[in-house]
Amino acid sequence: MKDILKDLNKAFENKIRLGIMSALVVNDHLDFNALKDLLDVTDGNLASHLKYLEKHGYVSIKKEFINRKPNTKYYATAEGREAFRKHIRAIEQLLK
Amino acid sequence: MEKEKYLNDLKEIKDMMSRSSRFISLSGLSGIFVGIIALAGAWAAWQSVYKNLDLNGYGQTLLSNENLTQLLVIAAATLVLSLAFGIYFTTREAKKQHQRIWDQQTRRLLVNLVIPLITGGILCLMLLFDGFAGLMPGLTLIFYGLALVQASQYTLNEIRSLGMLEIVLGLVAVYLVPLGLLFWAIGFGILQIVYGIVIPLKYKS
Numbered sequence: 001m002k003d004i005l006k007d008l009n010k011a012f013e014n015k016i017r018l019g020i021m022s023a024l025v026v027n028d029h030l031d032f033n034a035l036k037d038l039l040d041v042t043d044g045n046l047a048s049h050l051k052y053l054e055k056h057g058y059v060s061i062k063k064e065f066i067n068r069k070p071n072t073k074y075y076a077t078a079e080g081r082e083a084f085r086k087h088i089r090a091i092e093q094l095l096k
Numbered sequence: 097m098e099k100e101k102y103l104n105d106l107k108e109i110k111d112m113m114s115r116s117s118r119f120i121s122l123s124g125l126s127g128i129f130v131g132i133i134a135l136a137g138a139w140a141a142w143q144s145v146y147k148n149l150d151l152n153g154y155g156q157t158l159l160s161n162e163n164l165t166q167l168l169v170i171a172a173a174t175l176v177l178s179l180a181f182g183i184y185f186t187t188r189e190a191k192k193q194h195q196r197i198w199d200q201q202t203r204r205l206l207v208n209l210v211i212p213l214i215t216g217g218i219l220c221l222m223l224l225f226d227g228f229a230g231l232m233p234g235l236t237l238i239f240y241g242l243a244l245v246q247a248s249q250y251t252l253n254e255i256r257s258l259g260m261l262e263i264v265l266g267l268v269a270v271y272l273v274p275l276g277l278l279f280w281a282i283g284f285g286i287l288q289i290v291y292g293i294v295i296p297l298k299y300k301s
Contacts, residue, residue: 015108022109023116027200030116034200038116088109091102 007090009083011056016041016049021084024059024076032072050074058083119201119251121193126185127292130178134284137174138277141167146277149229157229167229205250212243230273233280237266240284254298258291 012018019039023030030038036046053059058080062073076084114120144166149157159167190197216239220232244259262283269279 018105018108019112022112026113026117030200034116037196037199038112088106091106094102095099095106 005090007086008094009087011053011058012084012087014049016045017053020046020049020053020074021058021076021080024074025081025084029062029073029075031074035074053080056080117201117250119195119205121186121190121195121197122252122255122295123185123189124292124296126182126189127288127295129181129185129292131285131287131289131292133174133177133181134288135281135286137170138281138285140170142277144170145229157227159224159227159229164224167224201250205247208250209243209247212239212246215239216242230276231270233276234266234268234270234273237262237269237280237283239266241266252295252299254291254295258287261287 012021016039020035023035023038032046032050035050036043039046050059050061054061058077060075060077062075064071064073145159145163149159187197196202216235219239220235223231223235241259241262241264244255244262246259248256248259265279265283265287269276269283272279
């Protein structure tokens with residue numbers, strides 16, 4: 001039981017962060033607006049959760065310009081994918 | 097309770113994964129209409145050109161300029177009408193489901209659909225002008241099927257099986273050239289109508 005709980009990740013306990021990771025692991029990348037539409041949250045809220053995931057090394061960021069407008073792309077890092085996979089598996093174990 | 101929260105989390109994860117990576121607002125009506133247009137197109141092609149053709153296996157059958165023009169006009173009309181109905185019904189469905197019609201998912205879906213289709217289209221035109229009219233039904237089915245299989249990663253899973261069936265029908269149509277148009281009508285007409293009816297029923301529940 002303890003082993004299972006160890007894989008449950010605090011970072012993914014939050015609904016929005018869970019949503020961000022779910023979307024990023026099945027897509028190569030998503031930009032800020034795509035994430036905002038999917039999750040239906042405010043700019044500030046989304047930005048702070050993305051920052052949290054970035055700080056933990058689960059999400060990486062690439063900034064570029066499209067038609068001179070800044071556009072930020074978000075990627076799930078290898079570490080983030082691994083942690084997320086473990087988190088899901090722990091949930092599944094827990095529900096058994 | 098803890099358990100309930102985690103069950104919810106799992107549901108949320110699945111939902112977000114499919115919503116973020118797949119275009120799910122396929123319209124059944126568009127399948128049905130496109131199928132009917134295809135049947136009409138096949139009938140027109142049969143009446144005007146294929147009925148009088150002596151299709152001998154894989155060999156060249158030189159079409160008269162008149163026949164060639166008729167065939168191209170029928171093909172173009174079928175294509176344009178199908179696209180128009182497809183786009184109309186799909187946009188309507190997306191609006192109903194509050195899904196955006198032009199975003200990363202639809203772009204990916206279209207790019208993957210279009211690459212095999214354009215390739216097949218160009219190849220078919222080249223062969224048609226060289227007189228291989230008998231191969232057209234089979235080849236168009238094969239490339240359409242490949243496009244569907246390719247695009248199915250970005251939309252409903254059922255599209256994959258539709259694509260495989262089209263490929264099989266296409267191969268049979270190339271093998272049995274004299275019956276090619278019949279298989280074309282089954283693949284583009286009847287199969288699409290059937291899928292147009294079955295898929296919405298499945299997702300309604």
